[in-house]
Amino acid sequence: MRTVSMHDRRRAMVRRHHLAGAAGTPEEVTRSLVALHATDPASVYLSVLARSAASTLSDVSAALYDRRSLVRWMAMRRTLFVFPREDIPLVQAAVSTPLAAVLRRRLISQLERNGSEPPVDGDPAAWIDELERRVERALSRRGTATGGQLRSDEPALATRIPARAPSERPQLVTTSLLTLMSAAGRLVRGTPTGPWTSRHHRWEPIGQWWPDGLPDVDPIRAQRDLARRWLTRFGPATFEDLQWWTGWTKTTTGQALAQLPIETVDLHGAEGITLTDPDDEPGSEEPEPTATLLPALDPTPMGWKSRDWFLGIDSRSLFDRAGNIGPTLWWDGEIIGSWAVTPHGDVRTTVLADRGVAAAQAIERAAATLQHRLQGAVVTPAARTPLERSISEEAR
Incomplete structure (x- = not known):
């Protein structure tokens, strides 16, 4: 079994993730990491600045909101990421559609278990389906809207779900339903309501980004391709690292890897996996040591479950x-x-x-x-x- 040292992994990470700041554009930075963490909007900007000496804060905003070459999307582990726009159909099939199904079941269960104020009229599942359709129509009329504006148009979004356990908090249906709809690919997070650090945004209809709707991708192929991309940027790594990053089950992770040419390697004492035909072979030159300031929730340290090696x-x-x-x-x-x-x-x-x-x-x-x-x-x-x-x- 081939051995991959910690030094080898760090060297590959510095080069692949542009920790020396050599990337040219926000789009290049994002592709080099598969995606950028976007739970904290500021992290997207700071992650780009750390890897692209040529990029400015305005360049990141232009990629997100002018060119729309990058898009924020609910994906792995119910986390917001920024992806290249062309990758969204793959991501939707591989992780977001299954996630939307989980979020839908969770919201139905909450309504059935906790009740609501005012009470839902009829079957909660049917009520949610109808409310989604009305929200889509309201958003189409406006073109872009905040959650508060949509709640004004559709008062049912203000339906309150009370807490029934110490671990719960009372909540309005608004956030849960809009998050569910975004994971299902029915609406898109648009411009922020404040400066680039703002954590509030406007919603836009999916048709303003994909006029014909999101292209359909076979889920099995999408999972395979997502696993390959991750291994190209983050491998060699462990099976558990990939499973954690994607949020997949052990079975789904194994099925995705079974479609790829995988080599088992010794990761400085642990069993790891790597592609036998990586898309980017490491160069022979040793990279110069470099200092990098990465933000909270940056995709590099959040790319692996096991982090002791760095x-x-x-x-x-x-x-x-x-x-x-x-x-x-x-x-x-x-x-x-x-x-x-x-x-x-x-x-x-x-x-x-x-x-x-x-x-x-x-x-x-x-x-x-x-x-x-x-x-x-x-x-x-x-x-x-x-x-x-x-x-x-x-x-x-």
Whole structure:
């Protein structure tokens, strides 16, 4: 069995994920990672800036909202991602359509179990189907709308589902139904209602992005192709890494891999998998060590379930209680610290693993460059971690 060392994996990651900042456009960055995490809208912009020295905040906005070459989509693990627009049919078939079915069953179950205020008239499943159709018509009339505007047009969206367990919170149907409809490919998240860091957006009809509707893709082929893309960008890795990233069952993951030319490798003591015919063979040149500031929920550290091979410091300082990673500071493919933006717009860093003078100087330059490119914006990540909080509070 061929052995792949931690050094080999880090070297491939730095090159494939453009951690030296050599990517040209937001689209190139996104393709190099399969997708960008978009739960926190600011992470999309910061992930691009970290990998493309030539891109600006305006360039990212233009890709998302002017060219519409990138689109936010509900996909793996019920998480928002940004994908290249041409990849959405594949993603829809591979993960989003099954996810929509789960979300629909969950909403029906909540209505049946918890009831609602006012009560749903008749069968909850039929009620949801009819409300979806009315929401689509309302959105088509407006062309673009916030959730609040749609609720004004369709008051049934304000139906309240009370809590029936300590772990639950009362909720309006609005968020659950619109999330379900987006996962089903019936509407699209459009422009933000505020600045680029805003977590609120407008909805648009699917026909404004795909006039003839989303093209149909065979689910089995879509799962195979998604697994191949992930292995090309994140392999070699473990079976569990792929299963975690996609949110698939063990059976679905195995079926997808069974259609691919897979080689079993020794990942520095663990069994891993890699493609026998990778799309990008590694170069012979050793990449120069580079400093990179990646945002919270960046797709690189969130690309694997097992992360020990690139963690140079205690993981407890980098992750929140839900397992989400905060801002990370990288040197030569290894996380050695964190960073934060102060309330005054200054980028501050903390290094917990000393990697020498060259690393310290490169990190200082990278922080200064990012501060300049942020143009005074203050970014507070959605995933607040102990280390990031300490840097922010220290600067107050």
